[in-house]
Amino acid sequence: MRFEVSRVLDEIERCLATDPTVARAVVDLGEVLRYPDLDAGRPASLLRLGQVVDALARQAAEDGVAVYAVADRGVLSDGDLTSNERMVIRRWADDGLVEVLPAAGDRIFEVADLTGLPVLTRRNPASHYPWLHGVPGRLLVPVAGPGGVMLQSTGGIAAAPPLSHPAMSRQWRCPEAGCASFGPDRVGNQPPPRLKAGVPTCPRHEHRLADAGPRPLTVTLAVRVGGVVRHRFAVTAGQPVTVGREPPEPGGIRLGPWLSGDALREISRSHLVVSLTDEGLEVVDTSTNGTVIRTSTVETLHRGERRLLGDHDVLQLHSGVELARAAVWRSGGAAEPRSVMRDAPTVAIRLPSP
Numbered sequence: 001m002r003f004e005v006s007r008v009l010d011e012i013e014r015c016l017a018t019d020p021t022v023a024r025a026v027v028d029l030g031e032v033l034r035y036p037d038l039d040a041g042r043p044a045s046l047l048r049l050g051q052v053v054d055a056l057a058r059q060a061a062e063d064g065v066a067v068y069a070v071a072d073r074g075v076l077s078d079g080d081l082t083s084n085e086r087m088v089i090r091r092w093a094d095d096g097l098v099e100v101l102p103a104a105g106d107r108i109f110e111v112a113d114l115t116g117l118p119v120l121t122r123r124n125p126a127s128h129y130p131w132l133h134g135v136p137g138r139l140l141v142p143v144a145g146p147g148g149v150m151l152q153s154t155g156g157i158a159a160a161p162p163l164s165h166p167a168m169s170r171q172w173r174c175p176e177a178g179c180a181s182f183g184p185d186r187v188g189n190q191p192p193p194r195l196k197a198g199v200p201t202c203p204r205h206e207h208r209l210a211d212a213g214p215r216p217l218t219v220t221l222a223v224r225v226g227g228v229v230r231h232r233f234a235v236t237a238g239q240p241v242t243v244g245r246e247p248p249e250p251g252g253i254r255l256g257p258w259l260s261g262d263a264l265r266e267i268s269r270s271h272l273v274v275s276l277t278d279e280g281l282e283v284v285d286t287s288t289n290g291t292v293i294r295t296s297t298v299e300t301l302h303r304g305e306r307r308l309l310g311d312h313d314v315l316q317l318h319s320g321v322e323l324a325r326a327a328v329w330r331s332g333g334a335a336e337p338r339s340v341m342r343d344a345p346t347v348a349i350r351l352p353s354p
Contacts, residue, residue, distance in 0.1 A: 016066065020168075022233060027052065029098060062228070113131070118160075224324070289318075
């Protein structure tokens with residue numbers, strides 16, 4: 001059972017992101033861990049995060065949804081969690097996948113306010129967060145349902161608008177060496193800073209952040225296979241992204257896990273490269289069999305050819321394997337998204353009695 005739990009935690013890890021351009025909701029992690037009514041289990045369990053991720057995926061009708069998780073530092077010493085769960089959360093924090101703060105407090109609502117993302121919590125957002133109640137889909141409340149965890153909301157899931165707060169237009173640097181959120185390795189995909197009396201601050205180290213210039217332009221893309229959105233990723237100016245069956249390039253987007261049959265054979269290991277240039281979003285074909293671009297017409301790119309992509313253009317790497325701006329597809333298209341809890345031991349996800 002220990003192996004099964006570790007495998008599920010690895011699956012959950014793939015759904016964590018403090019990059020607001022790919023996350024679909026802000027999650028109150030420390031609170032979610034303590035929802036025993038979701039599974040009638042022990043007082044605190046990290047696997048409940050997986051149940052909530054699955055509920056979000058069903059609501060979005062999309063595979064592989066990412067969540068922006070925030071928790072109090074107290075979770076690292078919570079005796080109701082196993083030592084392995086505490087170690088995993090610490091590693092996630094060190095890698096910049098979740099925010100573990102001295103006191104999370106209002107941070108989840110601040111992140112939601114700065115990014116436009118919905119909040120997944122049972123907390124009452126209080127009178128000074130009226131926008132959570134006033135906009136459909138901004139407040140998602142996890143509850144136990146007859147078939148598993150459900151999210152109560154009005155209007156489905158709110159789509160996050162383009163980042164508009166002035167603090168989100170700048171790149172920030174933390175003086176703490178090796179800061180995973182605001183270090184030199186985070187370019188274009190930084191989380192929002194914490195604003196203390198209007199001053200941008202590192203939420204983890206509580207240091208004042210230095211302004212490192214304008215935030216690079218970023219575009220969010222989505223991969224759709226078999227009519228289902230499987231993955232979202234960001235392309236940042238100056239950082240090309242390779243997409244293919246099994247790209248060896250760092251940060252490449254692997255399509256192999258979703259492919260079969262002719263698609264698995266005919267999509268190249270490194271099929272195309274997407275980049276943001278001064279002219280716009282550009283694709284360069286690096287494949288053996290070419291890439292179809294569906295615009296107002298249909299054309300085929302061959303190896304070495306490049307094109308700028310319009311807002312509604314769709315790249316087809318093979319029949320049923322598509323790539324486009326995330327906004328092109330209004331629905332994720334998944335009747336039953338792939339569960340991150342599919343390998344969980346039954347005892348870990350038993351449902352409460354009716």
